[in-house]
Amino acid sequence: MEQRKTLQQIQQEVDDYISQFKEGYFSPLAMMARMTEEVGELAREINHYYGEKPKKQEEGEKTIEEELGDVFFIVLCFANSLGISLEEAFHRIMHKFYTRDKDRWTRIEE
Template sequence: MNEEQRAVDELVKELGGYWKPFEMLAALVEEVGELADAMLAFEGVKGKADREKVEEELGDTLFALICIANYYDIDIRGAILKSVSKYRARDG
């Protein structure tokens, strides 16, 4: 488990433990929606926001993803590196 995953794991355990898988998925979807709102505002499409709000929502989305990775004991760095490799081979 990398440093980021360990930090999330410690906090989640302090707060009572991991949610059920579909509860975590719902939280991820909620965070992606909030990221979309922040991006729309930042781009001037809907409201007005700043880069910090986009950064906050990206962090919240990553947190939700890391919770899912931790629950399933998946190394998130390994997962992203596999995806980069896949896209490089497919689209490169």
């Protein structure tokens, strides 16, 4: 069984991959455009599976998992290019949810 990677290891793997190319990371504006494009492709797949818009016969088969992977990759690239640790960002956002939003939704009774 393959050992699971930490978020830090995943970010490093993406950085190692991108660093082998002279072009390196795209500019923040270009990455924002790319992220928007990838989220749009994810939205399209969600609409095909759960919405009212069936896929055309000539459209290739893609999955929600594949599209989420594309979004994840560009988020990793974006963070790396700006020197942001997604692990630290995750801990900060979870702290916000555990404190500011702790009573925002109805809890499931145990």
